[in-house]
Amino acid sequence: MTNERQHPDFAAETDETVSATYRELSREGAPDHLNEKVLQQAAEKALRPRYSRSIMWTRPLAWAATVGLCLAIVLEVTRVPTPEIVMTEDTIDFLEAEPPASLVTEEAQAPVHQRLEALKDMKSQPGRSAAKQAANEPKREMVDADRRQRSGAISALAVSANRIDSEATNECPDEIRVDPVMWLACIVDLEERGDTETALRQHDALKEAFPQFKMP
Amino acid sequence: MVANVQTILQTNLPLSCSASVAYARAMDPAPEDSALMLRYKDGDVAAFETLYRRHNDPLYRYLLRLCRHRDNAEDIFQEVWGKIIKAADRYRPTAKFTTFLYKVAHNCFIDHLRRNKRHTHPGNIEPDSQADPGDQPDVLAERSLARERLEIALQDLPDEQRDVFLLHEEAGLNLDQIATITGSNRETTKSRLRYAIKKLRSAIDEPVETS
Numbered sequence: 001m002t003n004e005r006q007h008p009d010f011a012a013e014t015d016e017t018v019s020a021t022y023r024e025l026s027r028e029g030a031p032d033h034l035n036e037k038v039l040q041q042a043a044e045k046a047l048r049p050r051y052s053r054s055i056m057w058t059r060p061l062a063w064a065a066t067v068g069l070c071l072a073i074v075l076e077v078t079r080v081p082t083p084e085i086v087m088t089e090d091t092i093d094f095l096e097a098e099p100p101a102s103l104v105t106e107e108a109q110a111p112v113h114q115r116l117e118a119l120k121d122m123k124s125q126p127g128r129s130a131a132k133q134a135a136n137e138p139k140r141e142m143v144d145a146d147r148r149q150r151s152g153a154i155s156a157l158a159v160s161a162n163r164i165d166s167e168a169t170n171e172c173p174d175e176i177r178v179d180p181v182m183w184l185a186c187i188v189d190l191e192e193r194g195d196t197e198t199a200l201r202q203h204d205a206l207k208e209a210f211p212q213f214k215m216p
Numbered sequence: 217m218v219a220n221v222q223t224i225l226q227t228n229l230p231l232s233c234s235a236s237v238a239y240a241r242a243m244d245p246a247p248e249d250s251a252l253m254l255r256y257k258d259g260d261v262a263a264f265e266t267l268y269r270r271h272n273d274p275l276y277r278y279l280l281r282l283c284r285h286r287d288n289a290e291d292i293f294q295e296v297w298g299k300i301i302k303a304a305d306r307y308r309p310t311a312k313f314t315t316f317l318y319k320v321a322h323n324c325f326i327d328h329l330r331r332n333k334r335h336t337h338p339g340n341i342e343p344d345s346q347a348d349p350g351d352q353p354d355v356l357a358e359r360s361l362a363r364e365r366l367e368i369a370l371q372d373l374p375d376e377q378r379d380v381f382l383l384h385e386e387a388g389l390n391l392d393q394i395a396t397i398t399g400s401n402r403e404t405t406k407s408r409l410r411y412a413i414k415k416l417r418s419a420i421d422e423p424v425e426t427s
Binding site: 029 | 256259260261264265268272273275276277280281290293294297298301302304359362363366367370384385386413416417420
């Protein structure tokens, strides 16, 4: 209270004369009977237990229940076995498989300067790349064979599905141009239909795209 | 009563044996109100008695001047301390204890006004003043007259202004604390206090017209 009275804010709002006169006027104290009542009440409150006896028995029960629950949880957690990862042949194949086509395409679509840099890196480490290539050779052959088989099936489907489109445009569709055999079949088809100009154009394009392909 | 409290303390030692209580007792010769309240929360009745002795008279005077009726003031006084005792279990020293105490007192007074709907007729509060024996008779007479004028002027003040003035004088609270208690803003509180002091000062300086 003394500190508050020394506060500048307090002093600014105080009139000394009024304050002094009030102090002289106001000297009453709380009556003794009131003091006794209040202190008696305080003492009784301190002696009284915080919780009534009717619910006192619930406290140890609550503690026991809590401890039991904690133990049960701990036991449950420790008993659960850790799942083991079984390495089957399928899993190994999956892990060793080539990245998805979408990722390969993204790689191919990388900026030119990045691809050039990657090429330079490969050239600067010929031994490493050669060893890598040698290690990957049997795998690559298998993958190529698989790709060829898949693309053949896809091309056959594409030929039948895009026949209408190719008729409309008189051009062999891009899906067919992937495989020289299917492309040639498309050219033969164009010749049979009498579109010689387009057939010749497609023939030149085939030669240009697959120079090593032996024409029948 | 003191003897009773000591007996209770002697028989009730385990209640006051927590580390915080021991620390407060050992380190602080004049512990703060909140520390005393926390000790009482732990069952230390002596701590409450110290706290009570510190605040009982100013609080009583505050209520007496506010109610202007001794019986009502005593009822509210008892009600206030009853609430403080009851709230001890939940007490947390988030604010100054004085602010907490006078907030309870202010609210009890407001409740009292609501219960009685209209103001009770002001009773006679006899000033319990003592003059210095060395003062001259004319000085004593002048001071006595000033006290009478102040008493009348204080009773004539609007409730809000009287409340603010009493909180300032009796509880020694600053404007922010008074604003918290009365639920008004700082500027309003400041204005009320200024008006109250101005009216009281003019009452002391100028003689009261007698009919």
